[in-house]
Amino acid sequence: MANLKITITIPxxxxxEYVDDYIYIHQNTxxxxxxxxxxxxxxxxxxxxxxxxxxxxxxxKAAKYRDAQIPSVVDDIT
Numbered sequence: 001m002a003n004l005k006i007t008i009t010i011p012x013x014x015x016x017e018y019v020d021d022y023i024y025i026h027q028n029t030x031x032x033x034x035x036x037x038x039x040x041x042x043x044x045x046x047x048x049x050x051x052x053x054x055x056x057x058x059x060x061k062a063a064k065y066r067d068a069q070i071p072s073v074v075d076d077i078t
Contacts, residue, residue: 018045
């Protein structure tokens with residue numbers, strides 16, 4: 001399969017509003033060892049969305065592995 005590129009375009013007049021709304025829920029709290037922010041708010045929104053997607057892929061892999069397991073029943077041993 002070829003690469004899959006996912007693009008989200010936010011109209012320039014809405015970027016500030018949408019980033020503010022996003023970080024209101026997903027706060028930009030990551031700091032370095034000096035206590036300085038690691039990401040700007042816009043960078044954090046992009047990073048958080050990327051992490052969310054990766055987490056969903058990991059959840060899917062785990063679910064596929066879990067569902068492929070064959071349960072063993074041993075309660076019929078006498």
